[in-house]
Amino acid sequence: xxxxxxxxxxxxxxxxxxxxxxxxxxxxLILRSLRGKYRNNPLGVMLEILKPVxxxxxxxxxxxxxxxxxxxxxxxxxxxxGFGTWFxxxxxxxxxxxxxxxxxxxxxxxxxxxxxxCLAKCVWAFLLFVAFTYLxxxxxxxxxxxxxxxxxxxxxxxxxxxxxxxxxxxxxxxxIGTVVPPxxxxxxxxxxxLFITSGIYSSLSTVSRLEGQFISYNPLxxxxxxxxxxxxxxxxxxxxxxSYPASIMVVLLFVGLAAHRALTPRGRGMNGYYA
Amino acid sequence: MLDFSGAAxxxxxxxxxxxxxxESEPHLIFGSMCAVLPVDRVVTVLGRQGAGKTxxxxxxxxxxxxxxxxxxxxxxxxxxxxxxxxxxxxxSGMENAEMLARIFAMPPKRLVELAMSLPGxxxxxxxxxxxxxxxxxxxxxxxxxxxxxxxxxFLLDDIDRADQNILAGFIRLITARKAGLICTTFAPRMARxxxxxxxxxxxxxxxxxxxVKEAIAHYG
Numbered sequence: 001x002x003x004x005x006x007x008x009x010x011x012x013x014x015x016x017x018x019x020x021x022x023x024x025x026x027x028x029l030i031l032r033s034l035r036g037k038y039r040n041n042p043l044g045v046m047l048e049i050l051k052p053v054x055x056x057x058x059x060x061x062x063x064x065x066x067x068x069x070x071x072x073x074x075x076x077x078x079x080x081x082g083f084g085t086w087f088x089x090x091x092x093x094x095x096x097x098x099x100x101x102x103x104x105x106x107x108x109x110x111x112x113x114x115x116x117x118c119l120a121k122c123v124w125a126f127l128l129f130v131a132f133t134y135l136x137x138x139x140x141x142x143x144x145x146x147x148x149x150x151x152x153x154x155x156x157x158x159x160x161x162x163x164x165x166x167x168x169x170x171x172x173x174x175x176i177g178t179v180v181p182p183x184x185x186x187x188x189x190x191x192x193x194l195f196i197t198s199g200i201y202s203s204l205s206t207v208s209r210l211e212g213q214f215i216s217y218n219p220l221x222x223x224x225x226x227x228x229x230x231x232x233x234x235x236x237x238x239x240x241x242x243s244y245p246a247s248i249m250v251v252l253l254f255v256g257l258a259a260h261r262a263l264t265p266r267g268r269g270m271n272g273y274y275a
Numbered sequence: 276m277l278d279f280s281g282a283a284x285x286x287x288x289x290x291x292x293x294x295x296x297x298e299s300e301p302h303l304i305f306g307s308m309c310a311v312l313p314v315d316r317v318v319t320v321l322g323r324q325g326a327g328k329t330x331x332x333x334x335x336x337x338x339x340x341x342x343x344x345x346x347x348x349x350x351x352x353x354x355x356x357x358x359x360x361x362x363x364x365x366x367s368g369m370e371n372a373e374m375l376a377r378i379f380a381m382p383p384k385r386l387v388e389l390a391m392s393l394p395g396x397x398x399x400x401x402x403x404x405x406x407x408x409x410x411x412x413x414x415x416x417x418x419x420x421x422x423x424x425x426x427x428x429f430l431l432d433d434i435d436r437a438d439q440n441i442l443a444g445f446i447r448l449i450t451a452r453k454a455g456l457i458c459t460t461f462a463p464r465m466a467r468x469x470x471x472x473x474x475x476x477x478x479x480x481x482x483x484x485x486x487v488k489e490a491i492a493h494y495g
Contacts, residue, residue, distance in 0.1 A: 021380070028377040036365030039404070108361035109378060110336065110354045110426065 022116065029106055029120035049132055056083050056136065059200075069206045071236055076140045077147060080133065081228030082200035085162050088129040089198075089220060092163040093191075095121025096170025100260060101178070114264065118167060126163040130155055137231055147231065154230035161242065162223050165249045171256025178263055199224035204239040212239060219245035285315040285427070285455070287335065287350050289481065293343030294330060304330050306479040307344065314350050314428035314455040317446060319470030319487060321460060321494045326476040328459035329357065332430040335457065350427045357432035358414040361421075364406030368396075368416040371405065372423075379424055386423060393419045393448075395441045415441045422448040428455040434465050442469065463491045 001009075038044045056079050063075040070078045099117035106112050133155055140147045177184050197214070199221035204212055215221055216239065225240035289312065294305040304327040312318065312335075322328045332355045333339040334346070354361045362371045369387055376386040391401050396419060400412045408416070415438050421429060422445045429449055434442060446469060449456055460466055466473055466487050473490020474483045484490040 024380060025378050028374050031377075032363055032366070032374050035370060036363055039365060105361065105363060108338070108354050109375070110352065112378065 021111075022119075025112055025116050026120045026123055029112070029117060030124045032106065033120070033124070048128055049135060052083060052087050052129075052132060053136060056080060059083065071203055071205050072232060072234055074146060074232055074235075076136075076145050077228055077231045077235070078203070080136050080140075081231060082198070082224050084129050084133050085158065085220060085224040085227050086195065086198050086200055087132075088125045088159050088162045089166045089169075089194075089223075090191075091125035091128070092122040092166025093170045093173070095125065096167050097174045097177075100171055100174040115260075118170070122163045122167045125166065126159050129162075130159050133159075133227075133231070150231045151233070154226065157242065158223050158227045158230060161245050161249060162220070162227075164253070165219060165223070165245055168249050168252035168256045171260050172252055175256065175259030175263055194218060194220060197221060203228075203236075205236045216240075219248045285348075285350065286311045286313045287346060287348035287428075288312075289344070289346055291344035292334070292341050292346065294327070294334060294339070295342050296330070303479055305481070308480045310474070310481040310483050312457065312474065312481070312483055313472055314348070314352075314457070315453065316471040317450070317456045317458070317469055318472045318474055318483075319434070319458055319460055319466035319490070320474045320476060320481075321463065321466055321490055322476035323461060327479075328461075328476060329355070329432050331476065331481065332357075332432055332457065332459060336430055351425075353421055353424065353426040353429045355430045355432055356414075356418055356421050358410060358417060358436065360417065362405045362413070362417055365404060367404055368401040368408075368420065371416075372401075372420055375420065375424060381425070389423055390420055393444060395419065395438065395444055411438060414438070418442070418445050419448075421445075426454060428457060431456060431458040434458045434460050434469065435462055439468075463494060466491060 034045055034048075038047065041047065043050065059079045059082075060075055063070060063079055096118045099114050099121060106117055107114055133150055137147050137150050141149075173187050177187055197218040197220075199215070199218075202211075202215070202221075204216060204221060204225055207215065222240040222242065222245050225235070225237050226242055229235040229237045229240075289308055289310045292305055292308045293303070295301045295303055320328055320331065330339065334341055335352050336355045337352070338355065362368070363374070366374075369391065372387045372390045373383040375381075376383040391398060396412060396415050400408060400416065405413055405416065414436065418431065418437060418441055429445075431437070431442075431445075446456060458469065470487040470490075472483070472485055473487040474481055475490050475494045476482075477494075482490075482493060484493065
């Protein structure tokens, strides 16, 4: 083996080792946060699932009994898709803003950075809402709702993109808020605008053309529609495209990471050593 | 020209380091400071209040960046142990130990057993949430737990506020593993009791001495 190859192999092994260490740190941060939040609570981590279930239940009755116009009239999936996507996004988004801003006490531990904390919030948001989707769909199936098992690949893809979108929006929002603090109230208003047009209360297939043209700029509504399609293959997704939120996520990720790097004071390297 | 080929077997080099405080009225703490700080023994850093002792440790820990110059050396520093830090207050010392073991890829049960077997902290204190403990017990757990983690050199702020027995036990623990300790104090008595080498922060710089006696003489 030549010296060049040996160096390349050693470099690749180092990278894999660092990735493995990062995954361990992220996993530990998730457990740390859950243990701290629910230490004295008899319901424990189940509360993380119960809270969105209760909200979905309330909205299910609203949609079903208020007779809202919903494609295929499967109200449970409509509500589940809308709220699952929104909760996943907001968990990743809020968690990233909080962690990118202050990092939390975990960043006092040598080797743990604010980015680890952000990613831990986003990974947990992804895992929680994939589990939430399957649990509620299974629960609905047991109670007699016309629901089959959700498409695992599509569920993971939509929630992965949703958590990624929350992460990238969060990084950019945190950076903007740090550089221009008076903009924070407007950033909060922007969050409300994202909520209203996220597809929780409407579908791209049933709104008017004018409204559809306007709300389709929100990447979340595309994810919401595809999440519903993942649970019901008959749910129409003619007007929703996963490529749009994916592109937005990539661009915002690039910009957000660059802004975070520019704003974060850099001390020692990730491996704990100085150069 | 500064000679960095000093007698220390392992050391970190502060190469023209400048640091300005990030306060409402910024002022210079370190101005183009050059020093070779040994990291393989117990070094007590003496300095008056506000001289920059905590800032020096924060810089070494990587928590605060330098405003000029650089730090050179392949040394894994611990977090700054100052009673304000790295333990998660919502869970117990034992649970914190488990989490730290996972972060540092150590066997969790083994670390917990080792930590709880160290003298100076009662078993009950290890099982209480950190936030519910008295500051003294919290600091003791912080110091003892850190001593079991795989760092090359530990950073301990204000050793005057730490329990002397805990401190002695901690130093025995880390010196057995050939790790170093950089600790700060304003009291020469503490430096004499625990230090092997000394340093003094004065005149916006750091002056390193081979013995604590020389450091105290310089400190005045």
